[in-house]
Amino acid sequence: MLSSPEEKLLNSPFLDFNRAEWKELNGHFNLSLSVEEIDKLHAANEPLNYAEIEEIYFPLARLLELxxxxYHEVRHTINKFFRRNQQKLPFIIGIAGSVAVxxxxxxxxxxxxxxxxxxKPKVALVTTDGFLYxxxxxxxxxxxxRKGFPESYDTKKLLNFLTAVKSGIRQxxxxxxxxxxYDILPDDTLLIEDPDILIVEGINVLQVNSQKGQNNKIFVSDYFDFSIYVDAKEEDIIQWYINRFESLRATAFQDPDSYFHRYANLTPKESKAMAIHIWNEINSPNLHNNILPTKYRADLILxxxxxxxxxxxxxxKI
Structure with a gap:
């Protein structure tokens, strides 16, 4: 017998909010952003406006604040119990989801x-792209x-970084x-220094299955204090990927230094066909085998x- 919608809701480990319900939770967050500031926050072909920030991200920020x-109250209580004055450690937020989402x-x-x-916390952002081989x-x-698949990442280096962060190392x-x-820059690095909050963004950050030949007992997500999965229907993600590919073909791919310069002279029809080919050969298998199965491990799904x-x-639910 099929469950009723009410029974499904009761059996779900998640609370569900539509946009109208969610935006009422913003807690009177006060932040003014100019059009120029908003433009710097979103990628090409990803619309963003103040309403999205106010109605989605203000309530999310308030929830994270709680x-x-x-997190700090528990730390204070534990310090009293152990009679130790352990230093403050960063609160780590993981963000996962498909390519192009x-x-x-x-x-x-x-x-x-x-x-x-x-x-006024110091908030640092690290993408796992930097930990690709x-x-x-x-x-x-x-x-x-298979770049973007689990085996393409130097997981040991990423885990060492997160271990250092949660060990109290400040730089x-x-x-x-x-x-x-389309590669790691050997002569360039990013300095992360004493953050109060660290955001770690990447497609596979919630994954727990071990890479072939490895017997991992520690996973990236073990270091997260809160995790978010950005979700959408696959047909929408595919269209966004096609749109992004065509936009890049007309802009970034035109640069002779671009790894994808060979695609610069494709026609729009050829560009779409190539984007679909890449999606089907690489991104779709990665999504279904490695990324999508981690969705319900997240604390929050957008x-x-x-x-x-x-x-x-x-x-x-808590």
Whole structure:
């Protein structure tokens, strides 16, 4: 017998909010952003406006503020119990989701909004692209065409970084990835210094299945204090990917230094066909085998509509 909608809701580990319900939870968050500031937060072909920030990210920031307050209260209580004065450790937020779903925009907006919380926390952002193996290594291993799959990441280096963060080390040097060159920049690094909040964004950050030949007992998500999955229907993500590919073909791919310069002279029809081919060969298998199965491990799910704006929010029950 099929469950009724009411029974399904009761059996779900998540609370469901439509956009109208969610925006009422913003807690009178006070933040003014100019059009220029908003433009710096979103990627090409990903619409973003003040209404999206106010109605989706203000309530999300308020919810995270409550979690962060609880995090510090527990730390204070534990310190009293152990009679130790352990130093403050960063609150780590993980953001996962498919290629082209808008994770980077979500991460940047959240970084901006959280920095305006009353305590004015220092919010750092790291993308797991920086922990991809260099192209030379991927080529030597015969997996350059599997970039973005779990085996293409230097997971040990990423885990070492997160371990250092949660061990109280205050300065961290992380690698930088160039989308123009489609590779790690060997002479460039990012300094992460004493953040109050650290956002870690990447397609596979919630994954727990071990890579072939490895017996991992620690996973990236073990270091998260809160996790978010950015979700959308696959047909919408495919269209966003096609649109992004065509936009890049007409702009970034025109640069002779671009790794994808060979696509610069494709016609729009050829560009669409190539984007679909890449999606079917690489991104779709990665989505279904590695990314999508992690969705319900998240503490919160942002569900986007075809217009790229969030329509529903799921929050794990406490």
């Amino acid at each position: 979690h962060i307050q609880q 808008g994770k980077s925009t979500t991460a940047r907006v959240l970084q901006k909004v959280l920095s305006f919380l009353p305590e 260099p192209n030379k290594v991927l080529s030597e291993r015969g997996i350059l065409n 961290h040097i992380v690698p930088v990835y160039s989308h123009l060159h 569900q986007k509509g075809s217009n790229h704006f969030v329509e529903n929010v799921k929050v794990r």
